[in-house]
Amino acid sequence: MTIFILFIYTIAYAFIIFKPHISSVTTLLFGIVSILLLGEFNFENLPAIVDFNTLFILLGMMLTISILKKHGVFNEISERIVKFSKGNMILAILLIDVAIFLLSSLLDNVTTILIFIPILLYIADITDIDYKLLTINAIFFSNLGGMTTAIGDPPNIVIYAVSNLSFMSFIYNLMPIGFIVLIIQILVLNRNFKKITYRAQITESSMQKNNTWILYFIGFMFIVLLMALHEEVGLELGFITLVGALIMLFVEGTDFQSVISEVDWDTLFLITGLYMLNGALEKIEIFAPLINLFEPIKTSLLLAIIILWSSLLLTGFLSALPVTLLYVTIIKKLVSLGAPIDLYWALALGVGIGGNLTPVASMCNIVGSNVLRNYKKRTLTFAEFSSSMLKPVMLSGIISTVFLVFKYLL
Template sequence: MAVTLTIIIFVISYLLIISGKINQALVAVSGGVLLLISNIYTWNIAFTRYIDWSTIALLFSMMVLVSITKKTGLFTYIAIRFAQQVKGAPIPLLIGTAFLTAIGSALLDNVTTVLLFVPIILTITKLLQLPSFPYLLTIIFSSNIGGTATLIGDPPNIMIGQAVEHLTFSSFIVHLGPVVVILFICMLLLMILRFRKDFSANKQLVKELLEINPNDYLEKTPMLYQSITVLVITMAGFLLHPVFHIDLTTVAVCGALLLLLLTEKELKTEKVFQEVEWITLFFFIGLFMLVGGLQEVGIIDEVARWIIYLTNGDLPVTAVLLLWISGLISQMINNIPFVAAMIPVIQEFQTYGMTYVDPLWWALALGACLGGNGTLIGASANVVVSGIAEAEGEPISFVRFLKYGVPFVIFSLVVSMIYLYIRYLIPFLG
C-alpha cells in the first residue's frame, strides 16, 4: 500500500510540475507533506536522511554572494563588455555563452556557474531585445556537459569521487574529457542550426550598445571591491578543493558570511535575504522529499537490484544498461539520490568477482550528469536557471524545454555508449 501511495503522490506531483499551472515549489513541497501525512516517513527522517542540506546551503550561499555583487553593477558591466566584444552578434554571443558556461562548470561547479552567468546573459538579451530561451537552453546544456568533465563539476561526480579513492580530479578529466568535448561541439552545432533563424540583430540597438560606456554601470564603492575580492577567494576555494579537501559548501558559506559582514553598513542583511530565490530553494526541498519517498519504500533500491539481475555480472552489458538506466531516470528525478543508491551496488559487484569496475563508474557519471539535460528538474543547475529566469520575467516552459531536452539526452547517451565500448568494453566482449 505504501509503495502504491508513494508512486501516486510522486506521479501526480510530477504531472502538476509539468503542467506549470501551479507554482512548482508549492507542488513539490505539498507532495512531500502528503508523504508525511501518509506516514511514508517522519519529519525527522525527511530532514536528516533525504533533504540534502549541503546542496541547499551551497545554493543559498551563492545566491547571497550573487545578490550582493549584483547591487554593485558588476554583472551589468561584464554583460556589456561581453556583448561589445562580440559586436552584439547573436550567434557569436551564443558560442561565447556556451564556452564560458562549460569551462566555468568544469572548473567550479555547474550550479555556481549558472548562478553567476544567467543574470549576465539575461541582461544582454534584454539590451539587444533577443529571445532569451535559446541562450538559457544553451547555458543548461553547457553547464551539465561541462560539469561532467571533472570531479567537482557536478554533484554526482563529487559523490563518485568521494566513494572511490583512486578516481582523482585528473582521472575524471582523462576519462570523461574526450566524450565531453565531442558532445559539447555537437550541442553547439545543433543549437546554432536550430535557432539561427530566430536571431535578428537590431542594428540600432547594436549601435547603442557599442556606444555605452560599461564603467558607467559600476557603483565604485567599497562594496564593489569587497564583492570582487570575496568572489575571487570563494572561486579559489572551489578550485583548490582537491588540494585542501575543504567541502564546497563550507567554502561557499564562509564566502557568503564574510561578504555579509563586510557590507553590512552599506547593504543591510535583511535586504540581501529578500533577494534570495526562496522559491528555488523550497522547490529543491520538495524534490528531495518526493524522491526520498521513493527511496523510503525501496523503489530506487529495487531498480539497482533489477540491474544486477538482468546483467548477471557481464561487464559490457552492465555498463551499457547502467548508462541508459541512470540517464533515463535522471530525467525524471534529480540525479543525486539515484547516484547515492547506485554507488553501493557497484561496490557490491566486486564481491561477485568483477575486479575491474571503473567502466561502471564512468557509465554512471555519464548517465547521471548528461541525463539531467532531459527536463527542468533533472539536474540542480536546470532548477536554478529556471528559478532565476522566472524571477527576471523570462519563465521557461517545462514542456518546451522537454522538446529539446529529451532528444538531446538520447543523442548524448548513444554517443556515450559508443565511447564506452570503444575505450573500455571491447576487450570484455565474449
C-alpha cells in the same frame, strides 16, 4: 506499510510533474510524513537521512551568487563579451554561448540564464535571428556547462556529496565531453548564422566605473579553489561554501535580509523532502529487487549504459534532481557491493544531458522559457522545445556512450 509508503512517494512525484509550483512544499511534507510513519523522525537520525553537507553547499553557493549579482559581476562579464565582439552580433552570440557554458560550470544555471538571455534577446532585436532559437541554445549550453563540474548544478552536487569522488575527478571525466558537444554545437550555430551580416555598434556607456566587482569575483574563485583542494585542507565542502559566503557577507557589511531573499528555498525544500522519501524507501528495502537484478552485471558496461540512457529519458519527464536522488541510492549500494565508480559518471551524464530533453526537465528550462515570455511575449511550446533539443541531446548521449565504452575497455 510498504504499500502506504509507495503511495506517498507516487503522490509526491505526481506533484513534482503536474504541480511544480508547489512541489517543494508537498515533497517536504510527504517526506516528513513518510519518516514519521516509520518512526525514524528525530534529530539524532535526521543526519543519516538528509545529507546536510549537500544542503550547506547549495545554501553557500546561493548566498555567494546573490552577492556577486548585487555587485554586477555577471553584468560586467557579459558587457565585456559584447564589447570584445566589436559590434559583430554573430560573434557576440557565440561568445555569450561559450560564456554561459563556462559560468554554468561554476554557478547555478538559473543565474546564468537570467543574466544572458536578456542580452541575447536584445541581439535578436537587431538581427533576424529567432528569439526562440537563441533562448533554446542558451538553455542547452547552460545545462551542458552545469554537467561538467561537481558544483555546476544540484544533481552533480548531490552525486559529489554522496559518492566521495574528488572535485577534480568531475572535471577530468565530464569536462572533455562537455567541450566536445560545445564545439560541435557552436559549429552548427555558426553555419546557421553565416548569412546574417548585420553589425551593430556597442558603446561603453553601461560599463561600471569602479572595479569593486573584481574583488568579489576573486573571492568567489578563492572559494572554488578551496573546494577543489578540500581533501588536502581537510574541510568539508559544505563548510567551505557556507563560511566563504558568510565571510563575503561580513566584508560587504550588507543587510542580510536583502541577500537571504535571493536563496532558492524551493530547491532546498525539494532536496530535503526527496532525501526523506528516498530514506523511507531504503528502510522498506524497496530498492532491493533492483539491486539484486543489477548485481550480476554490476561491473559490466551494459549496466553503465542502462543507467545513462534510462536516467536521460526519465529526467525529461521527472526532472533532473528527483531522478538523481532516486538513482544515487541504488548506485551507492551497488558500489558498496563492488561496482565501479564509473556508474556515477553514467548518472551525471544521463541527468545532465536529459535536463535538456523537455521544458520541464530542469529549473533552468522553466526559467529560460519564462524570461522569453516576459520579455517578448513569445511562448515555447513543449513540442517546439523538445523537437529543437532532440538532435543535440541524442548526439550528446551517443558521445557519452562512447566515453563509457572507452572507460570500461581501457
